[in-house]
Each structure stands twice: as C-alpha cells, then as structure tokens.
Amino acid sequence: MNDQIEHPFELRERTKLFGLRIVRMFVALPKSEEARVLGRQVLRSGTSVGANYREAHRSRSKAEFIAKLGDCLKELDETxxxxxxxxxxxxxxxxxxASxxxxxxxxxxxxxxxxxxxKE
Known part of the structure; x- marks a missing residue:
C-alpha cells in the first residue's frame, strides 16, 4: 500500500483501469431493466473515481486535495x-x-x- 502512496502516477493509472473495468462490466450486463438501472448507477460512480483522483492532483490547496479525495472515497463506496x-x-x-x-x-x-x- 505504501508503494501506491509514494507513486501517484501508478494510482492515477490504476483508477483509470478501474473505470475501464466498470465500463466493460456494464456492457456485459444482461439486457433486463433491473440490470440497466443498477448498471447505469455503477457506471456513473465507478468511472468518476479516476476523474476525481486526477482533479485531486490538480488541486490548489491541501484542503482542496483532501476534499477531492473525499469525493473519490464517496464514489468508491457508492460503487x-x-x-x-x-x-x-x-x-x-x-x-x-469478485475481482x-x-x-x-x-x-x-x-x-x-x-x-x-x-490530514495529519
């Protein structure tokens, strides 16, 4: 875990790959209405993780960075x-x-x- 903290570019790529996996999962869902409703929700939250992580690294202050990380966590929890x-x-x-x-x-x-x- 510490390795990921020290290498933000790797985590940036990892969150992008996570979003791509979410997209592929959505495309493979059954075509039922229930699957599509839930799928659209996970598609939205799962793909926003990487975008929020990128925004965090463009933040202008520590407080803004922490807030954007909070957005990432919120979207991951929703996913x-x-x-x-x-x-x-x-x-x-x-x-x-499972994966x-x-x-x-x-x-x-x-x-x-x-x-x-x-925050420390």
Missing part, C-alpha cells in the same frame, strides 16, 4: 454498494464481480490511508 446489489439481486453471479469488488475495496483502503495521512 461498492451497486456492485453488492448486482450480486445480491442475482443479476450477476458473485464470482463474476472488481476486491479492487474497489483495495482502492478504498489506499485512498483512505492517503486521506488520513494528508
């Missing part, structure tokens, strides 16, 4: 919620989203650590 709904509603088998859910959890942990350290 986790929609992924849970997709599996718990049996729209998508849990095994198909994406794991990446969501890892990004939450990394960005939480960065946020806490930034």
């Amino acid at each position: 986790a919620y929609w992924l849970e709904l997709l599996t718990e509603s049996a729209i998508v088998p849990p095994a198909k989203l 994406l859910q794991d990446e969501t959890d890892q990004l939450l942990a990394i960005l939480t650590t960065i946020s806490k350290k930034s």
Whole structure:
C-alpha cells in the first residue's frame, strides 16, 4: 500500500483501469431493466473515481486535495454498494464481480490511508 502512496502516477493509472473495468462490466450486463438501472448507477460512480483522483492532483490547496479525495472515497463506496446489489439481486453471479469488488475495496483502503495521512 505504501508503494501506491509514494507513486501517484501508478494510482492515477490504476483508477483509470478501474473505470475501464466498470465500463466493460456494464456492457456485459444482461439486457433486463433491473440490470440497466443498477448498471447505469455503477457506471456513473465507478468511472468518476479516476476523474476525481486526477482533479485531486490538480488541486490548489491541501484542503482542496483532501476534499477531492473525499469525493473519490464517496464514489468508491457508492460503487461498492451497486456492485453488492448486482450480486445480491442475482443479476450477476458473485464470482463474476469478485475481482472488481476486491479492487474497489483495495482502492478504498489506499485512498483512505492517503486521506488520513494528508490530514495529519
């Protein structure tokens, strides 16, 4: 985890790849109305993580940086919620989203650590 904190470019790329995985997951969802409603929600929140992370690194102050990281965390938490709904509603088998859910959890942990350290 410390390696990610020390290399913001790698985390920038990782959040972008996360967004791409979300897009691919959305495209592969069943064509039911329920899947599309939940899918649009996870598409919105999951793809905004990388954009907010980039904005954080363009911030003009420490307070702005911390606020943008907070936006990243909020969107990641929301993404986790929609992924849970997709599996718990049996729209998508849990095994198909396990890796994406794991990446969501890892990004939450990394960005939480960065946020806490930034506030010190």
